[in-house]
Amino acid sequence: MFSLKGKSAIVTGGGSGIGKAISVLFAKQGADVHIVELNAAAALQAVNEIKAAGGQAFAYGCDVSRQSDVVEVFHQIGNIDILVNNAGIAHIGRADTTTEAEFTKVFDVNVKGAYNCLYAAIPVMKQKGAGVVLNMASIGALVGLADRFAYSMSKGAVYAMTLSVAKDYMADGIRCNSISPARIHTPFVDGFIAKNYAGQEAEIFEKLSKSQPIGRMGKPEEVASLALYLCSDEAGFVTGNDYPLDGGFIKLNN
Template identity: 35%
Template sequence: MMEFSGKGIVITGGGRGIGLACAHLMAERGGAVVLLGNNAETLQDAEADLRDRGYVATAIVADVSVEEEVASAMQQAAEVLGTIDALVNNAAVQPYGTVATMRPAEWDCVIGVNLRGAYLACHHALPHMLAQNRGSIVNIASVQALANQTRVAAYATSKAGMLALTRSLAVDFGGSGIRANAVCPGCIDAPMTRFSASETAPGCEEEIIRRWGKAQPLGRVGRPEEVAEVVAFLASDRASFCTGAEYKVDGGLMATLGVALPD
């Protein structure tokens, strides 16, 4: 299946985790991918791995919260790819804290990367999509946009904002052939989850992740590749009538009440 043949795809936070899994899958299916991120070493390693597999990949270092860097990165991406057919907004940070304990600078950082970063990427990718009257935007939100655990006030707020951003994109640009959808992963075995586990119980990450997996009806955590399959579908022409929606990839977590009846 070479459904992305001849298409250019930009993935923010593309150097690892879900972003890298998306890059691998979409490149495997014929796409040329540009990986955006702020860690040059991580991006270069990811680019090298993709190229070693025979895929077309380019790494561009940019902080998604800084407009000048995003504008330059999108222009470079358009020049490298020849077009921007799909944008995957995956870049995110998740420090812990409540509204009472988190300092304003920390709050601004989370909103700046997760939500403003998605806006900036869309803002600077859209002219390229509008010029060709087609495009697909996939925002990686979270189940935290729909229901919250403790101490994730800024992260959950940013991800809920991404759902509103997704709807706005769909409504404003559907007539121009541009679709926008969001994916809401649950507990996925990715770097952010492992960071959360280390914050929760240092040295006991594997046990914590196993316990979190048991809380989902499927009884395990998900894999980045499983999220990537949904992202690739939404970015592809197979999802030609899908826009303005959010799709859960959570092992059934959001379908579960927090009350268990005795056997």
């Protein structure tokens, strides 16, 4: 079950965190994984790890906010069976504390970046008459999060794009779903805590962990497992849905 043998999968932001976990698992299940990543060195490191484990992977340095760059890279890749729109950036701020430049940057990466990849991948999938798109949304698209105005805006857009793509291309054999994680323990989280709460790392880590009712953060590998199901043939009847992976945050946080 859940074999991706013979599939060509693009994972944006696949050089670290959730994206890397997805890339590693997809390669393990037989996919040729194409890691499209702003940090080319991180992408290459992930590729080397995958190849060392016997998988097939390729690295591409690319800024997903630049459509011409995305189109060029996707043209190099050629065959596209699976697109995982995972690349994204975080931001802390409210509507009146978020600068125009900050808002634009979040939009360009999280929203326009996903659109650019859809723009480049969907024609290839339409020609094949089959394809799977998986977008990485967030619980911020579904519930109010304090001090996450621009980030939540961007993930709300990703959620809406998921529904639109699923509707528009169903007749072309293209499925589209999204995952909405709560807080996942990645190197980004550790760096965020170290930068903003020096000397309080253990205390803040515990506080952030307990913001999920289950009492801990999620693991990148847990997101990857759900991603594998949604991108596999076993999920052939699944489209136009969002899947919270949140440790009970949305429904049980009261």
